[in-house]
Amino acid sequence: MAAASLVLLVALDLARPYAGPGLRPWQWSAGLLAVAVLAGALRARDGGLREHWPVLVLAALLVPTYVDHTRRIEIGDPVHYYSSLRSMLFDADLRLANDYELLGWAGHEGENAQPIGAPLLWSPFVLLVHLGREAARPFGLPAPNGTEAIYAATVSLATFVYGAAGLFVLMAALRRFASPAAALWTTVLCWVGSPLRFYLSVMPAMAHGIEFAAAALTLWTYLRLREASEPARVVRAAAACGVAVGLAFLARSQDGLLLILPGLELALRVKRPADRRAMARAIAAFGGAFAVTALPQVLAWQAMFGRPFLVPHERLHGAAFMSLSHPRLLDALVDARGGLFVTHPLMLAAVAGLVLLLRRDPRYVLGAAPVLLAMWYVNASVFDWYHVRRYTGVVPLLAPGLAVLLAPLARAAVPMILIAFLALRYDLAVDGLRPLPGVAVPVRSALARVADDLAAGSYRTLEPFAPGAAVRLLAAYTGEPLLDGDATHVDLAGAAALLRLPEPARHLSEPTVEDGEAARWVTDRNARLALPIDAPGGVVLRLRARALETPDPQSMEVLWNGVSVGRRPMVPAWSEYRFDVPPEAMRRGTNVVELQFERAPIYHRVRGQGPREVRPAALGRLTLNRSP
Known part of the structure; x- marks a missing residue:
C-alpha cells in the first residue's frame, strides 16, 4: 500500500x-x-x-x-542550476551555450557560477524520468531534449523531497534539545519563518531546499558524534559528519563553514590523551569523507574555470564581489532591504534562545557560534548582502535555540498554531511587498500587509453567506465605509483603503501630480476597482478625471458589475463625469467597477518624456451618492 x-x-x-x-x-x-x-x-x-x-x-x-509548489524552471538562477544537469544528461559535457539557448536564456552561460550539488542530487530523479520518457518513444512520443515540462516538474519534486526530508531530520535532531511537541513546532516555524518556505514552494528549481536538508543532516550527524563513545562509533559518526558537510558544500560552497561544528567537537576530544589515536582515525574519516563528497565540485570547477579551488562569483564580479574589510554587519541583520531579522523575525527569537541554551548546553552553543558568526560575516561582506536566502544553511543550527524558547508553549496547540500562522502570513507579506531582492520592506509595512491580508481573507470568507456583515466588518477595519450616509468621497490619489481591499485596484499608477491636482494615472486600456457596498437602490458615480492629450477624442465607458452604465467623451482637462447606476446592477458585497478607454496612448510618445506605458487618463476623486 x-x-x-x-x-x-x-x-x-x-x-x-x-x-x-x-x-x-x-x-x-x-x-x-x-x-x-x-x-x-x-x-x-x-x-x-x-x-x-x-x-x-x-x-x-x-x-x-x-x-x-511551482513546477517551472524560471529564467535566472534556476536555469544556471539546471543547465549543467541537462548538458551532462543530453550532451555529456559542461559546454552550456546550447543548453541556455534551449532553456530560453541564450548568451548567459558565461554567468553560471552556481555549485554542482543541486544538479547532482536532482540527477537520480531526473534520470529515472528520462529513462521512462525514452521508453515511451516507441509509442509515439518524440525524442526529449530536457526542456519538456516533465523535467522541470521532476527537478521541483526532487527539491521538495529533499527539503521535506530535511524537515523530518531536523525534527529528529531537535528531540535532543526539547520535547516532541517543541521539536515539531520549531521545525514548522523554521520552515514557514525562514527562506526555506519560498524555495520549497515558489522557486524549488534552486539549491536552497537541498542546502537546508544537508545542514539539517549536519546537525543530526554532529549530535550522533557527540553521543558516540566507542572508538568505532566515533569514526563512523565522524565520517557521517564529513558526508553531511560535503553535501552542504556541494549545494552552496559557502556552507563548507559547517565543517567548524563537528571539527571543534573532534578537536575537543583530541585533548583527551586516551582518545588521541582513536580521534586521529575519526579526524581522518571526517576529512576523507568530506573530501570525497566534495570532489565533484572541485572537478566541475576545474572543467568550467580551469581551477580546482575558487570563489566562483568572483569570476563574474571581480574583487568587488566581496569586501572582507568592509562588511555590512548591522545592515545584514536589521536593514529593511533584506536584513535577516527584519525579513524573518523568528531567527532573532532563535538567537535569543541560543543565549538561554548556553547555560544548559554550552558545548553546542560554543560549537555553533563560530559557524553562525562566520556565515554572518561572509554574507555581510558580499556586495549584494541583502540576499537573505544565503542564511538558509544556518537555519538548522539556530533551531535548537528556538526550540528552547518555545518549550513552555509547545503543548498548547492553539497558541502555537497562531504563531505559525502569523509567521507564514508575515513571510508572505514580505514576499508580496518585495518584488526584487534589495527592495526595502519595513517591519511596519509588512505588519500592515499582514493585517490587510487577514481582513481581506475574513471578508472573502464571510461575504458569500452574509454580505452585509462582511461589508460592515471591512468598514470597521478600514474606517472608510462606503455610502454610510448619503454620499462618500474617495481620494484616489491618496492611500484609500478601497485601493487595497477587498481586492487590489488594477492598472493604477503610484500617486503623482497632474495639472496641479493629485492623481493616479490609469496604466492600461482599463482600470478596475472593487467597492464593498451594502446599500439598497441605485447610486450615482462621479469621477473627477483628466484625459491625456490625444489627436483623436478620448472616451470612457464605465461597467458596474459587468453592466455598462454609460460612455462619456473626455477632455484633456480636469472634469467631473457622472454615471447613474440602476438598482438592478447593484450587489450586496463587492461591486466591481471597470473603466474602459477607447484609446490607449503611450505617455512618452504624447509628451516626449515620462514612462513608456499606456496612460489614457488621470483619476483624482471618486464620489458615490445614493440615487434620489
Whole structure:
C-alpha cells in the first residue's frame, strides 16, 4: 500500500504541468491517502501514534506544498542550476551555450557560477524520468531534449523531497534539545519563518531546499558524534559528519563553514590523551569523507574555470564581489532591504534562545557560534548582502535555540498554531511587498500587509453567506465605509483603503501630480476597482478625471458589475463625469467597477518624456451618492 501511494503521488505530481489545476483535488486526495498510510505504519511501530504523532502532523502539513509548489524552471538562477544537469544528461559535457539557448536564456552561460550539488542530487530523479520518457518513444512520443515540462516538474519534486526530508531530520535532531511537541513546532516555524518556505514552494528549481536538508543532516550527524563513545562509533559518526558537510558544500560552497561544528567537537576530544589515536582515525574519516563528497565540485570547477579551488562569483564580479574589510554587519541583520531579522523575525527569537541554551548546553552553543558568526560575516561582506536566502544553511543550527524558547508553549496547540500562522502570513507579506531582492520592506509595512491580508481573507470568507456583515466588518477595519450616509468621497490619489481591499485596484499608477491636482494615472486600456457596498437602490458615480492629450477624442465607458452604465467623451482637462447606476446592477458585497478607454496612448510618445506605458487618463476623486 505504501509503495502504491508513493507511485500515485509521483505520477500525479509529474502530470500536473500537463493536466493543470484541475488535478488539484486528485493530488489532495493522494496526499491525504499517503498521510493515512503513514498513520497505519506509525500505529504498528513501538509506541504507536502517541509516540510518533509529530511525524504524522508534519507530513500532513506538507501536503499543501506538495499540491501547489511551482513546477517551472524560471529564467535566472534556476536555469544556471539546471543547465549543467541537462548538458551532462543530453550532451555529456559542461559546454552550456546550447543548453541556455534551449532553456530560453541564450548568451548567459558565461554567468553560471552556481555549485554542482543541486544538479547532482536532482540527477537520480531526473534520470529515472528520462529513462521512462525514452521508453515511451516507441509509442509515439518524440525524442526529449530536457526542456519538456516533465523535467522541470521532476527537478521541483526532487527539491521538495529533499527539503521535506530535511524537515523530518531536523525534527529528529531537535528531540535532543526539547520535547516532541517543541521539536515539531520549531521545525514548522523554521520552515514557514525562514527562506526555506519560498524555495520549497515558489522557486524549488534552486539549491536552497537541498542546502537546508544537508545542514539539517549536519546537525543530526554532529549530535550522533557527540553521543558516540566507542572508538568505532566515533569514526563512523565522524565520517557521517564529513558526508553531511560535503553535501552542504556541494549545494552552496559557502556552507563548507559547517565543517567548524563537528571539527571543534573532534578537536575537543583530541585533548583527551586516551582518545588521541582513536580521534586521529575519526579526524581522518571526517576529512576523507568530506573530501570525497566534495570532489565533484572541485572537478566541475576545474572543467568550467580551469581551477580546482575558487570563489566562483568572483569570476563574474571581480574583487568587488566581496569586501572582507568592509562588511555590512548591522545592515545584514536589521536593514529593511533584506536584513535577516527584519525579513524573518523568528531567527532573532532563535538567537535569543541560543543565549538561554548556553547555560544548559554550552558545548553546542560554543560549537555553533563560530559557524553562525562566520556565515554572518561572509554574507555581510558580499556586495549584494541583502540576499537573505544565503542564511538558509544556518537555519538548522539556530533551531535548537528556538526550540528552547518555545518549550513552555509547545503543548498548547492553539497558541502555537497562531504563531505559525502569523509567521507564514508575515513571510508572505514580505514576499508580496518585495518584488526584487534589495527592495526595502519595513517591519511596519509588512505588519500592515499582514493585517490587510487577514481582513481581506475574513471578508472573502464571510461575504458569500452574509454580505452585509462582511461589508460592515471591512468598514470597521478600514474606517472608510462606503455610502454610510448619503454620499462618500474617495481620494484616489491618496492611500484609500478601497485601493487595497477587498481586492487590489488594477492598472493604477503610484500617486503623482497632474495639472496641479493629485492623481493616479490609469496604466492600461482599463482600470478596475472593487467597492464593498451594502446599500439598497441605485447610486450615482462621479469621477473627477483628466484625459491625456490625444489627436483623436478620448472616451470612457464605465461597467458596474459587468453592466455598462454609460460612455462619456473626455477632455484633456480636469472634469467631473457622472454615471447613474440602476438598482438592478447593484450587489450586496463587492461591486466591481471597470473603466474602459477607447484609446490607449503611450505617455512618452504624447509628451516626449515620462514612462513608456499606456496612460489614457488621470483619476483624482471618486464620489458615490445614493440615487434620489
